[in-house]
Amino acid sequence: MASKLAALQQWVDEVAVLTRPAQIHWCDGSDAEYQALVQQMLQTGDLIELNQQTHPGCYLHRSHPSDVARVEHLTFVCHPQQEDSGPNNHWMDPAAAHAKIDALFDGCMAGRTLYVIPYCMGPIDSPLARCGVELTDSPYVVANMRIMTRMGAAAQARIEREGRFVRGLHSIGELDPERRFIMHFPDELLIKSYGSGYGGNALLGKKCHALRIASHQARAEGWLAEHMLIVGIENPLGETHYIAAAFPSACGKTNLSMLIPPEGYLRDGWKVWTVGDDICWMRPGTDGRLHAINPESGFFGVAPGTSDATNHNAMRSISHDTIFTNVAVTADNQPWWEGLPGTPVSDWQGRAYDPANGPAAHPNSRFTVSARQCPTWSAQAEAPAGVPISAIVFGGRRPALLPLVMEARDWAHGVLMGAAMGSETTAAATGAVGVLRRDSMAMKPFCGYHFGDYFAHWLAFDRPGAKLPKIFHVNWFRKGSNGQFLWPGYGDNLRVLEWMIERIEGRATGVDRPIGILPADGELKLDGLALEPAWLDELLEVDHAGWQDELAAIGDYLETFAPRLPERLRVEQQRIAQALVEAAEQPRRQASG
Numbered sequence: 001m002a003s004k005l006a007a008l009q010q011w012v013d014e015v016a017v018l019t020r021p022a023q024i025h026w027c028d029g030s031d032a033e034y035q036a037l038v039q040q041m042l043q044t045g046d047l048i049e050l051n052q053q054t055h056p057g058c059y060l061h062r063s064h065p066s067d068v069a070r071v072e073h074l075t076f077v078c079h080p081q082q083e084d085s086g087p088n089n090h091w092m093d094p095a096a097a098h099a100k101i102d103a104l105f106d107g108c109m110a111g112r113t114l115y116v117i118p119y120c121m122g123p124i125d126s127p128l129a130r131c132g133v134e135l136t137d138s139p140y141v142v143a144n145m146r147i148m149t150r151m152g153a154a155a156q157a158r159i160e161r162e163g164r165f166v167r168g169l170h171s172i173g174e175l176d177p178e179r180r181f182i183m184h185f186p187d188e189l190l191i192k193s194y195g196s197g198y199g200g201n202a203l204l205g206k207k208c209h210a211l212r213i214a215s216h217q218a219r220a221e222g223w224l225a226e227h228m229l230i231v232g233i234e235n236p237l238g239e240t241h242y243i244a245a246a247f248p249s250a251c252g253k254t255n256l257s258m259l260i261p262p263e264g265y266l267r268d269g270w271k272v273w274t275v276g277d278d279i280c281w282m283r284p285g286t287d288g289r290l291h292a293i294n295p296e297s298g299f300f301g302v303a304p305g306t307s308d309a310t311n312h313n314a315m316r317s318i319s320h321d322t323i324f325t326n327v328a329v330t331a332d333n334q335p336w337w338e339g340l341p342g343t344p345v346s347d348w349q350g351r352a353y354d355p356a357n358g359p360a361a362h363p364n365s366r367f368t369v370s371a372r373q374c375p376t377w378s379a380q381a382e383a384p385a386g387v388p389i390s391a392i393v394f395g396g397r398r399p400a401l402l403p404l405v406m407e408a409r410d411w412a413h414g415v416l417m418g419a420a421m422g423s424e425t426t427a428a429a430t431g432a433v434g435v436l437r438r439d440s441m442a443m444k445p446f447c448g449y450h451f452g453d454y455f456a457h458w459l460a461f462d463r464p465g466a467k468l469p470k471i472f473h474v475n476w477f478r479k480g481s482n483g484q485f486l487w488p489g490y491g492d493n494l495r496v497l498e499w500m501i502e503r504i505e506g507r508a509t510g511v512d513r514p515i516g517i518l519p520a521d522g523e524l525k526l527d528g529l530a531l532e533p534a535w536l537d538e539l540l541e542v543d544h545a546g547w548q549d550e551l552a553a554i555g556d557y558l559e560t561f562a563p564r565l566p567e568r569l570r571v572e573q574q575r576i577a578q579a580l581v582e583a584a585e586q587p588r589r590q591a592s593g
């Protein structure tokens, strides 16, 4: 017996009967185990050694060319009642889903090793943390899970103590897109994933558990599982505010969580502390505030665009002991991607680099690295009680209309801002890139239940005694008339975060506009920044006609969640729509009066 928890032992036994592996390995999470796996993968070609002088402990994995991103059209959330999954999820009847995917699992591990990965999402002694066990036939998944989660003996001990854990069964199968499914059974705390070895499809602790299953658990238990980074901003007085921010995949969450302050801010003593770059679990504490943990222990970050100029902290983190997936390599065998100096010799598929084949690194190529390697890793990231959240930020890629920053007047308005979020699609999921899609709270691909119920759950946090964070919406991606970005982004985003903190501390007044509160003249600190005044005007302008259309589109979008759309959100949408009409009439009335 490898586990004294009967439910765990029994499940592993059952899966072994179904999948028929040659052997079973219970992961202890030790260094020796990791090193042995790496050696084995170097032999099989699952990993390729990179330049050990420049990048000690770094390896490259090339995934199957058809298996390079999450596959939302093959991802299902299988509640017994279809309505409970909502229009935001693909649904299959649980019995039919089990039958379909179990047929694929039948005998699929013949000749392979079945790895049992006990893991803990969150600091191992945190009451906010939750555990799971992933069973997989992929040593690459084991190595990544070791970096991304607290994996091994300590997690197994907690699971055996608690008796309750999320089960995740995974096989790479044949890596055949025709035989690929990612299925969730929230009521059974169960995930089954077949036919992909990539990121969120295969590292089941990440999106499958920490978002889809956890969001469902969180609703029942009164907390939130969100697609958010967590960053601590320390001002020159040594006061730290923690901010949680939701952006869709590949919109700069990792960069914002590791932001490097502009020159003048550094001189003044501002510091940035990274708590998380992708997922945030938060729960009201006895003080009424929301307290957050990062359930992960590593970063699965987008490589292209990451450079010393854009994210020096990430570059330092990934200079050693990192797994790279689908990047290109240079002549001296260093990892390479678009945005780095130098030139690649072979592309992400291992072909001689030829620009005619497209980018050298896959646009969704990634690095997997332990968070402890990040120079700005916060000591508070390991705090069992989590960090108190001062602000929640929503954002997306919006080339027009959405201002650089706006603040919600209250919680319900903030929930509407999150629900209305939209963004241009990126390479993080398969499908067309650059199309506007609504992505409420950046959770469209990750909410494990009906969005209408999810909005109601968010609204329910506004109750007597609650000391809720302020909610803001940002847009770093606003473009000018000739297609250039109007805002420099990256480190300069701290200027916007500083304004938020000034608002939280009651030191900035802002100006009330129909769409929310925007920075008043001079409140955004722009010293040291060469920003054309006209661009700032454009970044903070409120185009009433454009916003009326936007509100109508938001209204239409929200109605797709009827009859479960909370009336409170409808009222909020109508309030703003009406305020826009009145604001548009005001100058006319003044002119004629």
Ligand code: SAT
Pocket (backbone or CB within 6 Å): 069, 070, 198, 199, 200, 201, 206, 207, 249, 250, 300, 428, 429
């Ligand atoms: O592939 S993952 O889901 O892990 C990464 C992402 O899309 O954010």
Ligand code: MN
Pocket (backbone or CB within 6 Å): 227, 248, 249, 250, 278
């Ligand atoms: Mn993500």
